[in-house]
Amino acid sequence: MSLRARLKRDRAKEIGRDYLNSLVISSRGTVVFEDEEFDKPSPLATRLNGSSANGWEYLEVKREGEWVRLEVLRQQVRQTL
Numbered sequence: 001m002s003l004r005a006r007l008k009r010d011r012a013k014e015i016g017r018d019y020l021n022s023l024v025i026s027s028r029g030t031v032v033f034e035d036e037e038f039d040k041p042s043p044l045a046t047r048l049n050g051s052s053a054n055g056w057e058y059l060e061v062k063r064e065g066e067w068v069r070l071e072v073l074r075q076q077v078r079q080t081l
Helices: 009-015 041-049 070-080
Strands: 003-006 031-033 036-038 059-063 066-069
Touching: 003 041, 031 041, 036 041, 041 059, 059 070, 066 070
Parallel strands: none
Antiparallel strands: 003 059, 031 036, 059 066
C-alpha cells in the first residue's frame, strides 16, 4: 500500500514539494521514516512537518488509484461498525 504525507505550507516551501512519498509501512504495521518507526499518525506528521500536525489529516493512502486521507478511511470504518 502506498503512503504519503501532505506537508504544511512552510515545510513544503522549505523542501520544495507538497508531499513526502518516501514512507514505508513495516511488516508490523508501523510507518518507517529515516529509520524511525511510528505506530500513530500524528507523531509522524509532527516529525515530518517540524511542528504539531494531525496525522489523520496529513497522511494519505492510495486506494483504488486515488489518494485518500486517513481521516476519511477512519470515518468509513466507523460507519460500518
